[in-house]
Amino acid sequence: MPELPEVETIARGVDERLRGDRIIDAWFGSHKEPFKTPPSSLAAGLEGRTILRVRRVGKHIVCELGDGTGSSRVAEWIVHLGMTGQLLVTTPEASVAAHTHARLALASGREMRFVDPRRFGRLELRDLKTAKAFAGPGAEPLTISEDEFVKLFRGRRLAIKAALLNQTLLHGVGNIYADESLFRAGIRPRRMAGRLKRAELLKLRAALIEVLEHAIELGGSSVSDYVDADGARGFFQLEHRVYLRTGEPCLVCGTPIKRIILAGRGTHFCIQCQR
DNA sequence: ATATGGCCCTGGTTGC
């Protein structure tokens, strides 16, 4: 499940490899789900465009596109990976994986491919003549100030874990990093967000930033089918302290890790270390 | 207005 660190790793990889390249041909599959923008409009908006820069916004990958004549942005290709999406840079000869929904042929001779078995991912084209640059639904966890972070949860009558997963508050945090940051901050996932003290929220913010930055350093967590733009796996799953460790001893106190369902998601925590 | 729960999807796992 690609979250902020996985999406950041992929965006950086694609940026390194494809910055300055040009899209010369676009092919799309026939399933309708991945397309927020219809394939015909996508093709028209992508072909002939140059890739100026690739960056991450929340859990979205944004490819900034130029018209080929200069360095000004004319459009953005926005990729959301859903649960099982992959954005890969390959040679044209590389075997085409099942569930490949998009293939972009590039002037350099390579291809960018979007593969997504479960089709929870989304592809969108944003024309900057008629729309604003994509800013994401919420605030960036890595750059939000202490005061802004505290303000996000004020008066919220829902569990702190559910609040962390709400992309319109903070974007980029998913199930893994919600559980891991709450463990590192010593906060129970069911605590009501609006009842947390400022000091606890500041501890959560620091824990979240630390865990996200560490995960980016390790190339993300490969728990299901996550791979980066080259198809390589990440290593942060080896650093997980609670996620998918149900029944295993807490690495701090030895108490078995407990699993509950919260906001419809598997939720892992230590009843001793988290209060 | 905000919060909650069901749904979409496929593949891996579990259970009979």
Added chain:
DNA sequence: TGCAACCAGGGCCATA
């Protein structure tokens, strides 16, 4: 051993 039911969860939408 084989097959079917079940579960995983990000985001969206209907409902409370």
